[in-house]
Amino acid sequence: MAKTKRKPKIQISRHAQPFLYKGGKIGVLFIHGYTDSLWQIRHLARELHQKGVTCMGICLPGHGTTPEDLLNFTTSDWLSSTKRALVDLRKFCQKVYVVGVSLGGNLALSLAAKDPNLVDGLICVGTPMFIKNQELFKFLIPIVSKFKKFWPKRIPESKKELCRRVGIYDKFPLKSVLEVIEFVDKNRVEVAKVKIPVLIIHVGEKLYVDPKSYQYLYDNLNSKKKEILKVKDHRGNSTQRTIFKKSCEFLEI
Template sequence: MEYFHRYAQAFDYEGGAEGCLLIHGFTGTPAHMRLLGESLHKKGYRVKGILLKGHGTKIEDMEKVTWQDWLQDAVAGYEALRKTCRKVYVIGLSMGGVLTLLLAEQYPVDKVVPIAAPVKIYDRKAYGAPLLKYFQRFRKWGGSGEGPTAEEFKDYKLGYDGFSVEALCHLLKLMKLGEKNLHQIQCPTLIIQSKTDETVKPVSAQIIYDKIRAPQKEILWLERSKHVCTIGPERELIHERIQEFLRR
């Protein structure tokens, strides 16, 4: 398999008896989660950053996969950590956040951290994907993106500049599945959401908070970040709050 950058590949950092599964988002790569992974590894955690099928190579590969493939990737990552770790925490960005919610609904996850997980999105045209896919194979991402990236972090800003419309249909399916059974989540939950997210409506975080049944739950509201907040200006705050949450 040919990756478009070395950081687009999965990563696995050995550590102690507590493991963290990191899951990137739709059209993204493990590069978006690598800074967080490095931060957690320095604190002694075993960290596994997975690559979802159809990502990190070429955009045409997205047409070959389904939501079931992505969920199975997440399950496989969770089960791999569960074999060696006493506790397993799942942390995901965007679609990866939805996958962490699905894992927490179906498996004995110890703690879950959905970051910018979509329940409601701004792009109304996205909901027409089931029809649009018959007329258009790919779409470019709109908006202004994440803005300038410091030279030292440019290798972490890696993902496709567009997406498969067919694959978007599968993302919409995952979003529905994730929201449907939120009431099944009872493990401690830290929800992270930026108020200035240009992709996911911030109300998504409140919906997740209100519907899960976890006795320990909280929302970390970001003030200055775009959607891919794990490589944004508040990344260090994210690292600190996640570490604090996992230590409790």
Template sequence: MPVLPGAEPYRHEGGEVGVLLCHGFTGSPQSLRPWAEYLAERGLTVTLPLLPGHGTRWEDMQLTGWQDWYAEVDRELRALRERCAQVFVFGLSMGGALTLRLAAKHGDGVSGVVVVNPANKVHGLAAPALPVVRHLVRTTKGLTSDIAKDGGVEVGYDRVPLHAAHSLRNFLRMVDGELPQVTQPMLLLHSPQDHVVPPADSARVLGRVSSTDVTEILLEQSYHVATLDHDADRIFEESYAFIGRLAPSVGKEGTATGG
């Protein structure tokens, strides 16, 4: 299947500090592309993969599950670790949950994490019924483009495949149990007004991780897809400053780019 325009994966070969970015459920790299390009322009090595089943049509996603999505970002992280001295992982929404699992599993292999409106559970009255309902109903209404900014559009699906939603629910429950294994420095940015992932999810993450170096920032002007919203520049700048604090070579003339 052809990839939706704008949903293509993105890579940039930069210096010895790498960043892996993980997009959200039913979304695509387009939601994080400006963030990835901002980091690439500053000499970092950046990879932003397209998760399996995403960025084409929802029918393709119906055939995938969390194991496929996690395997993709795990593979990308391992590749970055082979060529970079330090690696950071960033994520939005479900991408935040993928980020947190990578941190829990890879330990010192991840130097720090930045999560934006990280998902912690599947909400809604129908969530507990997903194991049964997914066999009766194929899809429900989509989740994309929760953006406050006029004209803001997220490239993703207008339907949510319920098989995939069931898999996501199982994944988030598993990640919740693994949060105490997350010890890395963390920057968590979240929107008080989010119509996809409630602020309670961010509070849960903050309350369960074992990280001692934690910064929380409120994104007052944005909805769920804050990386395409009014607070996008703040996310980019704060995340770059976070890396600069933990990776001494970043921001020094000539070193981040390997020169």
């Protein structure tokens, strides 16, 4: 009898691998952005761990492998993955916070709106409430996707090899982009139900995030404790130190 061929499992890039650094009873879950990688925020987790914080990072399904892999997953998969991680972290931590970058913040906001007991506080870094030119995208993507499955990201040639190595994708699956836009639209309505403390990191000149997102989020949260920290770029060394210091103050670590 012929053996059934199994589809080989796609390996996650070493730099995009999920992590767990066990510490004390305060836990922080790190969620990367859409088509991005944990590589960008792992250093912050290590610094918090040095302060005795338990830090967990999840690789959202379809990420850290190939852009084609993203076609197999939806925002529902990412929400489920995030919720499982929060439940797991809660098993050995008394307080659980989230650092969500871009779409990672949207996922956490959505879960906090549905179940306030899942998360004790949230730091949203460059999280969109509006996508630039989103109405144009909604119109064009259904047309363009008939001929193209992917759209290239604006990545300088000098950085493409680094992105490939650390699990950051160089193109967007158009089908997935449309779903993300629709998810962000729904998220705008949900944020009024969020009552936990939220620190909003306003990242200047993010390519796809409409700048009005940050003030909208601040104005519509139902949180008693909420702040906005404005930075130029969350990847610079001095800016990262500022974000780290402010995050520790906000989380009272």
